[in-house]
Amino acid sequence: MRLLTLNINSHSSKHEKEEYKRIIHEFADYVADEDIELFAIQECSQTHNEDVVDEKKLKNFVASDNQVPIKKDNCAYCIDKILKEKGLEYEWTWTGAKFGYDIYDEGLAIFFKGKIKQANAFYFSKSHNYNNWKSRKALCVKCVADNKNFIFYNLHMGWWNDQDEPFDKQFDFLQEYFKNHNKDVDNVFLLGDFNSPANEKNGGYDYVKNFGWKDTYELAQKKDNGLSVLEEIDGWRDNEVDGMRIDYIWSLKEITVTKSEIVFNNINKPKISDHCGVKIEIQ
Template sequence: MYYEWTWISAKTGYGKYDEGMALLSKKPIARVQQFLTSKTDDYENWKTRRILGIQPEGSSDWFFTVHMGWWNDEEEPFVDQWKCIQETLKDSKYREGTIWLMGDFNSQDDVRGEGYDLVLKSGWKDTYLLAEEKDDGITVAEEIDGWREADGRSKAAKNEKRLDYIFCNTQEEVRTSNVICNGKNAPVVSDHYGVMITV
């Protein structure tokens, strides 16, 4: 199979990895956008956050890959990054079709009054909730970096959780939502599992 793809570098991870964002598309990519969502724009600072988006040829939809900070981070809180995304995506060039936000939101769906609730209150739809057929949705099965001492909630850090989502800004008909690369549905390739939907 052949894909078109685009990639941007965002930060240095663990002092040695060139961490970035990538998107692959079966359709030719017509337009690409990327923007900073964190206050810091330092390649050496692991809290630097960017998002990357594509519009495939012949489509009015935009697809963005997202990596958010934590809710209670004093330097780079989730809420500030979310405001940046909301403001940027108000631009009319993104509003012709559906906007899809996909990735690691670092927010548990079962914790009230934080990132997940903020996204839903902002009018976005969780495709997992829209799906006619779905599995358990768990995208992190064990203790991982960043969640070992997350907000002092050591119990929450060790529990299975849903941190990775596909959100859309319109009411879509989602047939299936499945977690992939979790050892049950394809081999594990990361400490976060993938999410795949059929629309």
């Protein structure tokens, strides 16, 4: 099974239609070429005032909550259309997490090459205010792959030292949620942007590991340097950044990971975001 996560930062290119089109086409091409079974996208946005998509055109869409309606330039919707043109059928879900930059519905998406049994979205931040840029939401799906039951979470975490929304409080909330909802499944995966460098001691990365979550990069039999951010980005403007590993795929259980690699880093496919993607192959 191949899994992929990417903070696609789609709102940064929406004002340039041709660039936006290039980004989503290159992403969809990669998904098709690599036969990705499940992928998670963060900062998967749409223009707030864009026209709403007719529900008849959302055949493979699985609603996760009473949510912001899908608009015509929704990043996930556009990717789904391209995949359909390639003859690929994915079920997908999307949720709006917050109103960003006074123009965009910033959200999360999960695509699965099969049947999504259930989709759910919920806030794990203290703030549930859609107009607060620090509000954080999780998106999850239950599905069957390789005759096993899985839950996949798409997460975009806050920062460790944030005074309003500290990482540890957010993850504590998630852990309580996991206790009540991760039952009767074979494994659970967390995919996303954790805003916590792997080399930063006693920060968010160590906090997640201390709950027993397994970093699939560490489990991988074959891997590269794992760096998913190669330049200065929002949230890290005051830091010297030579490269950070802050995007992860975590597994609840010890598994066999044959390969972990960074994609869309100008080495393995051209960059399409200020983050690179993380792809793993598991047995």
